[in-house]
Amino acid sequence: MQRIRFIDRMASGKISRRTMLRQAGAFGVGLMALPRLPQAAEVLTCLEWAGYDAPDYFKSYVGKHGGAPNFSIFSGEEDALAKVLAGFKADVMHPCNYSVGRFVNAKVAAEIDTSKLSNWKDVFPALQTANGVVMDGKVVMAPADWGNSSIAYRPDLVDADFAKNESWGIFFDDKYAGKVSMLDNEVAIAIGMMVGGESYEKAVWETGDKLATAAKEWGAKTVKNSRFLWNDPSELQQALASGEVVAAYAWNDVYKNLKREGVPISYARPKEGYFTWFCGLTLLNTGKADPALAYDFIDAWLSPETGKTLIEGSGYGHANIKAFEIADKQAVADMGITDPAEHMKNGTLFIQVSDAVQTEWNKTWGDLKALKQ
Amino acid sequence: MRPTPQRSAWLVGYGLLSPALALMAVMLVAPLLAMVVLSFWTQQGFEIDRSFTLANYFALVEPSSEPIVWMGIPIPLKYPVPAILLGKSILMSLAVTIAVIAMAYPMAYFLAFRVQRNKALWLVLLTIPFWTSYLLRVFAWKIVLGFNGAINSGLKSIGVIAEPLSFLLYNPLAVIITLVHAWIAFTVLPIYVSLEKIDRSLLEAATDLGDSKWRRFLRVTLPLSAPGTIGAALLVFIPTVGDYVTPTLVGGPGGTMIGNLIQELFLRQNNAPLGAAVAIVMMLVIGLLVLIFLWLIGFHKLRSRVG
Numbered sequence: 198m199q200r201i202r203f204i205d206r207m208a209s210g211k212i213s214r215r216t217m218l219r220q221a222g223a224f225g226v227g228l229m230a231l232p233r234l235p236q237a238a239e240v241l242t243c244l245e246w247a248g249y250d251a252p253d254y255f256k257s258y259v260g261k262h263g264g265a266p267n268f269s270i271f272s273g274e275e276d277a278l279a280k281v282l283a284g285f286k287a288d289v290m291h292p293c294n295y296s297v298g299r300f301v302n303a304k305v306a307a308e309i310d311t312s313k314l315s316n317w318k319d320v321f322p323a324l325q326t327a328n329g330v331v332m333d334g335k336v337v338m339a340p341a342d343w344g345n346s347s348i349a350y351r352p353d354l355v356d357a358d359f360a361k362n363e364s365w366g367i368f369f370d371d372k373y374a375g376k377v378s379m380l381d382n383e384v385a386i387a388i389g390m391m392v393g394g395e396s397y398e399k400a401v402w403e404t405g406d407k408l409a410t411a412a413k414e415w416g417a418k419t420v421k422n423s424r425f426l427w428n429d430p431s432e433l434q435q436a437l438a439s440g441e442v443v444a445a446y447a448w449n450d451v452y453k454n455l456k457r458e459g460v461p462i463s464y465a466r467p468k469e470g471y472f473t474w475f476c477g478l479t480l481l482n483t484g485k486a487d488p489a490l491a492y493d494f495i496d497a498w499l500s501p502e503t504g505k506t507l508i509e510g511s512g513y514g515h516a517n518i519k520a521f522e523i524a525d526k527q528a529v530a531d532m533g534i535t536d537p538a539e540h541m542k543n544g545t546l547f548i549q550v551s552d553a554v555q556t557e558w559n560k561t562w563g564d565l566k567a568l569k570q
Numbered sequence: 571m572r573p574t575p576q577r578s579a580w581l582v583g584y585g586l587l588s589p590a591l592a593l594m595a596v597m598l599v600a601p602l603l604a605m606v607v608l609s610f611w612t613q614q615g616f617e618i619d620r621s622f623t624l625a626n627y628f629a630l631v632e633p634s635s636e637p638i639v640w641m642g643i644p645i646p647l648k649y650p651v652p653a654i655l656l657g658k659s660i661l662m663s664l665a666v667t668i669a670v671i672a673m674a675y676p677m678a679y680f681l682a683f684r685v686q687r688n689k690a691l692w693l694v695l696l697t698i699p700f701w702t703s704y705l706l707r708v709f710a711w712k713i714v715l716g717f718n719g720a721i722n723s724g725l726k727s728i729g730v731i732a733e734p735l736s737f738l739l740y741n742p743l744a745v746i747i748t749l750v751h752a753w754i755a756f757t758v759l760p761i762y763v764s765l766e767k768i769d770r771s772l773l774e775a776a777t778d779l780g781d782s783k784w785r786r787f788l789r790v791t792l793p794l795s796a797p798g799t800i801g802a803a804l805l806v807f808i809p810t811v812g813d814y815v816t817p818t819l820v821g822g823p824g825g826t827m828i829g830n831l832i833q834e835l836f837l838r839q840n841n842a843p844l845g846a847a848v849a850i851v852m853m854l855v856i857g858l859l860v861l862i863f864l865w866l867i868g869f870h871k872l873r874s875r876v877g
Contacts, residue, residue: 279837282616303616375736425740425822441717441734552615556840563834567651568640569823 239486241266241494243289244277247429248450253506255497266486266494272428273382274299275559281305281483288484288491293476294329295547297338300479302552307482308335313492316499320516323538329549330477341498343475343537344513345544346380348465349447349455354440363465366392367444368419378433378445379419381426383562384547385446389415391469397545404557416565426566437462450511473544475537477516508532514540609846618843626847652831652848656855659827662742663810666749670806671799673750674757679791681758682765693762696755704752708819711748715739715820740822748816757802764798765791800867804860811856812849828852 243250243266250268252259259265269287271277274296281287282303292300300306311317317325317339324330324340331337348367352360354376359367365388368377379385390400390411403411420426424442427433434451436442438460445451452464465471478495480488497503504520507513509528514537515521521535534540550558584591609626612619630652637644640654647653677696685692699707714720715738722734738744768791776786814829821827828848835845 273838275838275840279840282840283836283842420823423823424736436717439718441736556615559839560841563831563839564649564651566823567655567826567831567834568638569826 239484241289241486241490242269242287242484243267243291243494244269244271244280244287244481245291246271247431249291253510254503255494256502257500258494258497261493262490266490275555278303278305281481286483286485287481288486288488289494290479290481291341291476292338292479293474293547294327294338295474295549297329297477297479298332298549299552299555300481301332301337305481305483306337307480308337309339309480309495310492311336311339314339314496314499316496316501316517319501319519320499321518321537323536324475324516327475329475338477338479339495339499340475340477340516340537341503342477342507342513342515343473343540344449344511345464345471345473346384346446346448346547347471348444348467349437349452350444350463350465351437351440351461352463353461354443359444360463363467364392365389365467365469368422368446369415371422373444374422375424376441376443377419377422378425378427378436378442379423380446381428381566383558385419386412386416386558386562386565388446388469389419397470397472398548401548401550401558402554404554408557408561412561412565416562417568420565420569448511449513453510453512470545472547473541474547475514475516475541605846605849608843609850611843613841613843616840626844627851629844630847630851652828652851655826655828655831656852658742659811659829659852660855660859662746662827663749663807665746666753666810667803667807669746669750670754670757671761671803674754674802675761675799677754678758678761678765681762682768693759696758699751700755705815707752708748708816711744711751712739712820715744715747739820740825742821742825744820744822745817745825745827748820749810749813752816753806753810756805760798760802760805761795762798764795764801768794796867800864808856808860812852 245268247270250265250270252265255265266289269277269280269285271280274292277287277290277292278299281290281300282305290300290306297306320340324343327340329338330340348363348365350359350367355367355373367373368379368385369389369392384401386408387397387400390403391397393411393415400411424436425432427436427445430448430451433442433445433447434454437445437447437451437455438458447464449464452462455462478498480491480495484491499517501515501517501519501523504515504517505524507515508520508524512528512532514532514535516537521529529535534543608618610622610624612621612623612625629649632648633646634648635646637646638650639645640650645654681689681692681696702710712719716722717734717736717739719738721738722731725731726734772790772794773786776790781789811827812829812832813827814833817825817827817830821830832845832849832852835841835848839845
């Protein structure tokens, strides 16, 4: 009952400073003397896109280590980068060809030793040396998935003319105000400039007054017309399924999933062009886990089984040549193009701009969203 | 030597407070100081320039010769976003506070004066919505207000509307509705306590001296319950200005508040020093508004009167 007496005495103010210090000291010594809990080995931490945290994408990792790594989900690469720079200790990141350079420039990416990846030999040779995979002679991203960004729309809910003349202009057309959804990304401004006749490759490098004017002319319009700016593909999918949104910037998976659910949906080939991209896994130097774990995780992503899941489940392409051999023939046929190099050539490949330009675009887009009336 | 009575009271006070004080120092004061320090630095690309400068604060008030027109109001600032969003957030929070008090006061009044038995049960019933997480409640509102949500499908099934109403969700109104619901139970309790404390003989005296029920309420009940009501209002106003989750989920781009800007500055725009400056200015403005409000209503006099 020593403890209760002590509290009673403290409550009635009968404790001298010395007793108080002695008790506090005893508490501290006691705490130090407690046996330490055994520390488990560090778990791998991955920064991933929403949906890519499903175990189907890294089966061999789960098989070998008995469980999934820890995931932190991001909605855009800039968010993930900021998180890492703020001190978040991640081991692996999933950037894309146009964004991996930001991680390299920020000095958080590490070189990948491809000899530690058993599936590397089956990666399309064009991808093994592609810009973004290799930077300054070093492999900084193991290519994994590739696909498109275009417009997914409900042919039953948009004007019949649109199907004949598919265009990014739908996001800037007041007729569809409140019925479209743009990705919450600064690329929206570049898309506007493309509708205005500029080429993508030129548009993304615009800065200063030109960017400010484009933001006012195009960016503000699509922010205003968007029902919401989407960050989460499942939210977008629901909105398209219910008809709340009739057209949206979308990746292949949204189209594929809605098609599977029997929702009338089309994936546009806009006259201004559709986008292509490829993404992959980057090793970060900020992590605490054993790098061997990170290599196992990356290798699992490069496996043909993961490719099969991607091709059949989402309609994305995969970096492993063998994935196309084991995937469902119909799913492969639905993709149309099965060669990534061919794929990049047919669309507009997202490109990487300088850090200064990217920063200016981030700010412009942030201000635009904040000022929506 | 036995401690003098005065000293022992002092010791007891701090002794009992010490866990809370230690926690506050570590979890609140230290991060706050870090924020203040951060706000005097600047972001240069991926690096932070640690030389002292007021540039971030100046950026928030830097005048511009070409005013940006927002909602018909010309705002002559070079970087008007924080000022606009702060003003907008304060107005939205004021609306939330007024709505919350208007709804919570009758509830508390009913509890204090009409409920005779099982008061504890009533109080527990009030807290039922809080048995689920805040996030879940925000999502619930998204479902209620959504395109295929409860309100829209209900109205559609009884034939009032043909097309779902789209103005319910993704705008400032949706944020206000959700915040009102989220905060209402927090306000009933302080108002209830101050109503419960009112000496019932004062009410009798007012009636005996010829006051009507309405006049009695205005002259006795309302002033005596003011401290609790004002406390409740501040409890709602202060945290809702900086709310971030609710506008993110139900606000859409039009419902953005200052908290979203701070998040955006820290994360996507990778400008933590500017974000810190905006956060500090927000805190100071809220503090100033609260002080002005308390001074205007003469809170000090009010408290001493109630005792």
